[in-house]
Amino acid sequence: MKAISYSRYGGPEVLEYGELPEPKIGPDAVLIEVRAAAVNPVDWKCQAGYLDGLMDTVFPVVPGWDVSGVVVRLGLCVPEFAVGDEVMGYVREDFLSRGTFAEYVAAPVRTLARKPRTFDFEEAAALPLAGLTAYQALHRPLAVRPGDTVLVHAAAGGVGSMAVQIARHLGCRVIGAAREAGLERVAELGAEPVRYDEETFADQVRALAPQGVDAVLDTIGGPFLKLSAPLLAPQGRLASIADGEVLALGGTYFWTRPDAADLAALADLADAGVLTVRVARSFPLEQAAEAQRANAAGGLNGKVVVTVP
Structure with a gap:
């Protein structure tokens, strides 16, 4: 699969676009065909090594914790979802390695909820972490x-x-x-x-x-x-x-935790018209470095996302 990754700490210049193996899925996870992933400050801070004292890093690292996409494969024990479901997630593990800036991501069901019906994939990707x-x-x-x-x-x-x-x-x-x-x-x-x-x-x-x-x-x-x-x-x-x-x-x-119930509550608020998301800029996956630079520069009054055709 095509993915963004880095093999050493640094800024946007360390990001590489290329082939990586498709991730395996555990019994309580699903494989998501990624449509969009949001850029968050924590992504480039992790990439710069600022969290090295808190989290183990297994290189190469695929950055990104926010995602939206379509379920294409189920783990052995996943009654919560079906193939074809449109989902969003805050897919954070306790170490840095397998992120969401890729064509596919393996996501435990505890990190996922169904995408708001009223949101497109870019808006849905911008919702989970924030x-x-x-x-x-x-x-x-x-x-x-x-x-x-x-x-x-x-x-x-x-x-x-x-x-x-x-x-x-x-x-x-x-x-x-x-x-x-x-x-x-x-x-x-x-x-x-x-x-x-x-x-x-x-x-x-x-x-x-x-x-x-x-x-x-x-x-x-x-x-x-x-x-x-x-x-x-x-x-x-x-x-x-x-x-x-x-x-x-x-x-x-305060440090945010993945929580499927909380994420579903946010989706309900979005579908009720209570919660809106503004996507300020969108970049194709291969331009993830530029997306990081835009996020780090700030002043956009909205989220930055990368998209996967």
Whole structure:
């Protein structure tokens, strides 16, 4: 099969397009003919070796954890799916080797759900990691409730835009932080926008929520995480997916898990019109390096995907 892979750590320049063996499938997995795979910052961070202390790496590595496609083969014990089913998945293993930037991917059923009927394959590929991160963070460490005021960082980005939509669906008031170019998108999603500026950020949020915010979802880390902690109301909750310093601030560091039930819930929200995904740019599989560069450059206010004809 055709696939993208890398045999050493590095940037987009280490990616190679060529032939790799078709993956084997275990008894509780399916073989997916890939139609699209999303690019996420964690892909090129893993590729650069930033997670080498956390995850074993078996070269060559096929990057990518998000996928959408069609089931073409079943494992020995898979009552959940049938050949021909259109699915999406967050196909993350506990080591780096077998990713989704390929014509075929073997995916355990615990990582999959049926593709939303209202989404095309590119939109479906862009949903799992970002959507699960937002959904799980809001429900678990942040435990948001109707009436809560929630501050979402990078609210025009992949995870942030999902978090805004899900939090509003849960009955929360949402304040969305973004760069100037993303403020209009934040307002479109139904959040109250605040602009990133280290000198005025805290004052902007306090003007909107003088009693403090009930929950903060940090997706960028750094100075704006530190500025957010004093903005919490009494009993407010703080979670970060980007910066371990959140622990010193009394918050939770959050890592997304594959979860078929949560992924199915996201699909239901999509089909109900509650959740939308914006695909900013699409690249053919052989141009995965350019797709990575576009994702790393940022500022797109939408997801980057690679497609497999």
